[in-house]
Amino acid sequence: MLQLQQADIRNRLLGALAPEDFTALAPALERWPLRLHDTLFGAHEPLSHAYFVETGLVSLVAATEGGRIEIGLVGREGLTGVPLVLGTDRGPFLGIVQGGGEALRIPASALREALHASPSLRDVLSRYALSLMIQMGYTVYASAELNVEARLARWILMTHDRLNVEAMPLTQEFMAMMLGVRRTGVTAALYVLTGAGMVRASEGHITVLDRDKLKDLAGDTYGPAEGEYERLLTEA
Template sequence: MAQPQQSAVRNRLLAALAPEDFSRLASQLEPVPLPLHAVLIAPQQPIAQAYFVEEGIVSLVADTCEGRIEVGLTGREGFIGVPIALGAQTTPQTAIVQASGEALRIAAGALEDALDASASLRRVLGRYVQSLLVQVGQTVYANADLTVEARLARWILMIHDRLEQDELPLTHEVLSKMLGVRRPTVTTATHLLEGASMIRARRGRITVVDREKLEDLAGAIYGPAGAV
């Protein structure tokens, strides 16, 4: 199997690595598909691989007594398997594909060895870990303080950033997990955003019509993908 070339990768973390750090990983990186709804990491199970997303979206989902709720998103700005970079072997969260795509996969042990060998690699991946922690913290704040409509606007913007297209594959089931609310509440919030000409909703699809209005509604709690 041919090694990936750094000039051809779409994952922003891999593209940002120093050439010698990319070389540490290249021989261990395996291109794999990300099928819709595939579970990449299961809760409380040993993490066997990390995934550098090339295309698509992976959600980090927490299980609560009231059901599943999404706490974070990763696209090609980051990687799945953050606990590996923190020296952990398991996580209570589920990593599940919400928009199909592709990734470059690496065994957990190979990534650990590369991190042990390179401080510069640790710094680059550490900056992404920080950005993900900020994102999760913002999600907690949004769930506690924002209206459902503002939270919906924020999630739509986050998906829009990562897919880089106006038509987004978002069902009411997915949106209800993102927002931690029941589907009728999602329907009402979607109708409100559509009535304000921010989005257009069709079965299983949401089209971004006016991004600036969505940003105004989401407010300062929204941040672009990968921003710290």
């Protein structure tokens, strides 16, 4: 059994829990490697676990006959398995590791039992569920209203927030899939961003050079959801 200390936890949700709620969850938590491009759970399939991300990044992906597109991002600010928080056992999206790292995972049954027993735990995780819905709403808005360059700027900012590394391991093929555009569209957008000194692209990696310029390009599709997350977590 892991001997976990709440003060050492990197996941912000686990760190924000009341000590008694963390103590109740801790015996059921296990460390789990997040390997790049692994699928953690399928669409419309019962969730066996929820994953509190410590390092790395998980994409929530909608898959149709026409292809795949990312509709949500989960890093150390959150967890996968929001359907469990909302009282059901599955959702319509895939969970794909976009950035390798590590998570603390908990069996779905153990999380359900803890949620049933603790109103304060339900409150914190429900607030996160709302923040994820807000993030998804702004993703829909960005997809409908922004050009590819601005959407890519927003996506790079969100990924950079969660990976917190200088050179992010991102290929053009993967970015195209996540944004739901052709690779040629990503190539052209990266040309604009690199030419403006916002990022540097080299051999499957993206390095952020100027976050302020990226924010200006993304406009109000980046920032409001992040601010709501901070407000909701602070008020929990």
